[in-house]
Amino acid sequence: MDFWARLLGGSSRKKQAAPNNPQQRLARFRQRYNQILQTWQKSTNLAHDREALGTIRRALQALTAILNDESRSPAPHMCLQFAAASQIYTAVSKIAATSHDEGMVRDAVAFYNALIDSEEEDFLENDVFAVSLMNFVDRTIGSGSMGVGEDIEADIVELLFGIAAKIRLQPEILPVWFTTTASADSEGRLVNKKTDFAGVTQKEDFPLCYQLIDHVHHEGRIGDFARTGLLYIFESASRSIALEQWIVNSDLPTLMATGLGALYSTMSRKLSILHPQQDMSLILSLSDYSDMQPNLQAESFFGLDFQNHLVTFLSYLIFWQDVLEHCRSVDVRLTLIDHFQALFLQQLLYPSLLESSDADGGSSVAVLTYLRHILDALDHPELVHMMLQYLLALLDYTSMSPKTPRSPAAVKRRQSLMLLNAPDKEDDRLNPSLFNLVDLVLGSTGSSNPQTVIAALKLTTVILSKSHGYALGSLVKVMNLHHKEHHRTVGSLNQELELYLNLAINVAGLEGVDEAYDNYLKDTLSSLESHPCSLKTIALPATSSKSQAYFDSAEGTARDVDPHQLLPEDPLFQSLVELMLRFLTNDVETNLALTEAIITLGTCSQIRLEGWLSVDPADYHFDSADPEPDKFSSDNLRDMYMAGRFPTWSSSATPRLLACLQQLQRQIDALRADIMDWDEHVANRKHIFRFQQDITDEANISTPQSRSVRAPSEPPLGSWAPQIPKHVLDSSATPSRAQSPRGRKETLSGSRNTPTTSPAPSRFGGQTLVGSPSRGLSPMSAPQVGNRQTSLISDVEAGLAGIKNERFFKRRIRFRRAAGSQEVEVMLSKFQPPPREADDATAGAEKKEEDDIREASLLHIITNVVILQNFVLEVVALMQVRASLFNEVRFV
Template sequence: MEFWKRFIKAIDPPEPRPVQVITPESRLEHFKKTWRTFVHTWRNGQDDNPLVQERLQDLMEQLVHTLIEESKRSDRLCLNFAYDQRVFLAISKVAQNGSRDVSRVAIKAFSTLLDNEEDFLSQESFALSLIDFLTETKKRTGPGLEVEFVELLFNIASKIRGNPAILPVWFTSAGQYGVDFQSLPEAERFAGVTNKDDFPLFYLLIDYVHNEAPVGEFARTGLLYIIEAASSSRELEKWIVESDLATLMASGLGALYSQLSRKLVLSYDKDTIPTILAFSDYQINKPVGEAETMSSPDFQTHLQTFLSYLIFWQDVLRNCKSTEVKQTLLDHFQVLFLQQLLYPSLIESSDIDGGSAVAVLTYVRLILDTLEHPDLINIILSYLLAIKEKMKPMVPPSKSVARRRKSLDLLTMASKDDEKSTPDLFSLVDLAITSLRSSSHQTVGATLRLVSTILRKHHPYAISTLLKVTLLDDDAPRRTIGAHNKEMEFFFSIVPDVGDFNIAAAFEAHLKDAIILLESHPCTLEALSAGLSTEGSREEGSTFAAKKPISGHRLRLDDPLLKRCVNLLSSFFSNPVEINLILTSVIVDLATCIHTRPDGWLLNDPEHYTYPNEDDDSASISSLNLENELSAALNSASDLAFLTLQTQRNQISALNRARRYPEFTSNPPILNVLENLAAQLEIYRRDIPDLDEKLSERRQAFRVTENLSEALSGSPLPPRRGRHNSSARPSSSHFGSTSPTRSDDGYGRLNSPPSYNDNTSQRKIRALKPSQYHLPPPMEDDDDEMPPPHSPLPGSPKMGAVDMVPLGKEFSLSHLLTNIMIYQEFVLELAALIQARTSLFGDVAFEA
């Protein structure tokens, strides 16, 4: 019996233990116990003992865990204990001599304290212990610890930004330590008062601002917050101006620029080649030697880091409220980056060494495409384009800024003596014009893309630099409505209605794009804002006065850029497809500015209109009726009726004169080449019987590709965007109603080529010469400019793999079909642009 009692008792389930409720008091007791053990282990253990380090790490993690748990509740007993006992002092000391794992937990501990008790930030002892820990830990940070480390720095900067009153705890003016700027040696004056003990947090952030994301993003944003806080402290503002912030920022930008490949090839791989290029003779260019491709992952990483740092510069200038800080930064940007790095790389570039000209032209374009701040744009383009009249600062510089500028001049004095060239002798304009004469289509394409960016985003800087213009008076004659109608008829007459091409639908699409293009152009927006304010427009955050208003003008026929565009256009059907795409972009960009009249170079000059019958308007029915009514009014002797009818008669007479179709003695260069191309196309149609059929098949292939891409993505195609968004521009290649759109760099949508099997790639066509169709040759291209030092002088090797197709050389039928489609769309794009200008800008006169 006793046995069974013991057996039954053994198999009975144990009585449940009472649930232990963790109260705030019990949590505090546990925290205190852990803290005492932590302090005892630290004081009695050896720092180099791995077991001691492991134990300290475990105890610190328990402390952090308890604080995190408490933060989820309303009570703050443990946090208050940590605040009273200054636990951060011991944590800092342990972590300074601890392992990487201990440092990682210490970062988490400090972050937890900052997130839950802002009073820590106002304690000088907390700031000093945290800075000591950060300074020592920085020596041991690596890829596995940098993110957490810099994120902690960012959190501190963010707290200071939210509460500028705590700034004195983290920053102490150098003047308080008896350091006087004037008493320093000259070399140290340039570096500024670089006592890192004044503001170590500032320098810890600077060390990481040039890193890749996310480390660089945290550091840049944190430093941005610090600079923004300078507006609340005159001492901090003065310290930043006299410190080496500007030097370090400009040097960091230069270091990132130097990491970019010196030689570049603009090419796609087989998976990303746009459809429009896949349907031509496009060959994927492989890099040679030191060159890199634009699509290389390593190159893209370096490029994005460099551009992110540029955006950081822009954000600093936009958000900094201190004019003196901004002016100091701009001075260093010009001297240390533009003059000593970017410009030398520009003059040393060449198109015969595998792509260094392509590289520097592309980098300048990307810089201009990325930046929006007017001061940065002004400094870059004024220097590179050798523009003498720069915008003056709105306020005179302070003594601190003057001292920094003097120190900067002393630093660059020696290097200036060694310069062999300046923008006054060889500017970006010279490089661009020279590069457009290159036999390498890579160089030509990179140059056209740069020109397009300047024209599209920064047109005022192109006037009298890239472009030779003739200024127009306010009363300069305008095109008449009759001339406009005749020229519109001309555009439609040279658009071949071949290949199942819906001209009406394509024109309608281009017209919508053209309106967006014109309305969002920077010069249009500036003209509208100038009309609302007599003071002009100026972007917020700019330290310079607004630019002078731009006068109306038109291109001169001897303009080198126009000549190169016309000559490239003359070989349109044999040109590489990517050259034609960006070439048409440049021509559209030339005609988009509200201040640039298309007369004389794109359309016929109204000063040269002739009319065979000068009095043909008097024979109109309206005029005859008015004459009869005028006679009746005279007989009735009513002065009011006479004057009214006389006014109406003059108005209708003027309108009738404006409606007349003038005679054009000769077409302007662009229209002349377009007419020549139309004649070439007729020859191709005569020599290739199935050309229309092949064009229909090609257009249908593009439609299939678009529809397939849309189905795979599960979303409709992105809407067309105007130029207020620098990432895209309206298309000149609609290819019907479902064509790939042209991107900002002249390429189409990134679609994989469809499975399209025909013999168009094997059938060869020979490029036509002007003499074959009895039309005028292209414009002569004068070489009156002095060649740069690095020009290829005859017999120099060329980049054979990327040469342009010369006249008379064979190319495939597939290549011809794609270029014909681009030609059709380009003519309609020009027609739509002219029509939209007439409506929006009042280019046309309705009275003559």
């Protein structure tokens, strides 16, 4: 039978695989290990012996494969036992470090990973293993190391991250990786007599921690693993008194604070936020924006190098927040905050604010932009409190948490830090009470440099939206109100809404108003609900998942905001009104930032609109001749009738913003009377914006994957992007700043249970008034859509080029404002002054000093008119939604 079997199956029988039993596996493992040792000992210069390196690498890869195979096999694991008993990792560490070969380092990392992942023989609890591994890491990626590629460096940092994660989950192995030579006091706390303001550098105590902190500034995998690993280390400090006190006394807080300062210092001192010509959006191209000249000495905000520096700085700032969030040790957390305050805020950030100037053409823009980014990224209550208390010169900014107890070591460390930060002379002390962020913002809003104005308005918007409580009394002058009831009536609200709506229609026509207004209602509702001051106003304590203590804590809001009213003499609002008076000649980006700041100011639920946006109830006048029904079935019906009456008021009682808008309307009326086909030009401009929006929507529908692809001109994440593209990309009617929540199906009337959610419903009947050439297109396949889209874009670009080059739209219009006057006069074509003669130079110079004369092209003015209409509609939406959401008007 064997003969026939051999004949049928072939003359040669298949070799059976060698049995993988523990003894044979151990034999192969020892053979490979001995091969490594012999080759290493025979080589006189391993770094230059390529043959020996190849032999050792193949043997080391075989060892790693055997270990991985054994980890998946049943016990006994004799190879792991042999590796632990023979401490073969020490030889691997020395060979890899002396080879100066990246491939050898990569194989050594894989070998260490195999030992750690086995979770046997307690390698992470072995002192020799810890020393061997950290020596290997220091020789490969430490200071003065051989230098390896980023991918290998990322693998090594990932290995360190894995160890930090093990320490977090198994605190008992911390003493293996962390040792200290500091002595303990009578209470068991560590005392280091060498401690000074910067702490003690003792890398030999915790080399793992120092390796991680050396790599937290990197981007990509290296920085991610380093930052997360360091987070785990700080989190472990709450479970180890020795580690907690070591961090307090070490130089780790100093390294973190100085590292943040170093990244801040890499960003340019002078900055230009002008958009480059090649990436200019539609709304900018249809204006005089291209005529603005950038400062050649300032770095462009949209440059790739600057964006990389900014993203790196913001990433490290967010890492600071994560550390404070994960750190449960009070001493460590407060020590970190002290160093942030002393070494970054007081020694670097505030001096840059103090030294900024609008005269040098960019330093004020840079500081304001950096502050906006910092405050926009900060969410940790203690950091926000400390920064705004200091920069706004509020009281008690030096005492962060007076009620939080600290250990004697932490108190001593803080005293040493503050003593170092104190100047030698009292006159040299930087005092925010002399010049602070309020002074910088108020001075910048009145600057003649549009970039400075834009940066100041953007910073103001961030402070008002995220930290409104800190702005009250400092940036915004207000008067607290003792009464919480509202005295405005539904009749006055309807009257005011009607005035604003009519003004919006008179400014730029009826077309598109209804749809744009509907979108603004949804946007405003979302903004009001998400505002931090609205948390207490609209929350229902009985059904809220948060306790009342949550709303009183720092997590809910850093400072309580009581009902308040804007003072008429508020400098910030006066600056906003001054800018509004020049709305038609302002650059487009300034107007977008201006309107955003005004809307943000009115988004706070605790601010009253009387005096600046609506009429004060004390100024209501009712017609005594108005016939009153003789009989009412109840007093409630009579009160409802009285509250619904339309009041009148004197011109002096007109809200300041409404008066400013009415003056802008008069300027537009003068232009309409002087320029032929004015309304047609405005309507065409609105069609252009809507047509561009339709093309964008069609492209997004036909290519859904494009939504995740960033446009080439769009700044990276974490950077500041002006709100200009919002007008073109997010509005369904005309340009608008806020993004419309397209997915919301509910109407405003169904969102809240109020007596009447919409006191003044739209008088346009809800019909869609906006038409678009692309709305009637039949569904097409993706290639047809692409071809059609390309054709449409070409047509639009050709039309835009014709508009911008047409002589009619290049016509310059002058606006004159007499000195000391609030009225702006449009200098129409028939009143244009003649050229000034040479002998009248002196008189002309005096006149120029007295009158504020500005000019802009007709192309620019029409775009600003479209923006103005959208702003007025947003104001109307704000008043209407506030009335229903916050019950701001009386119905009885």
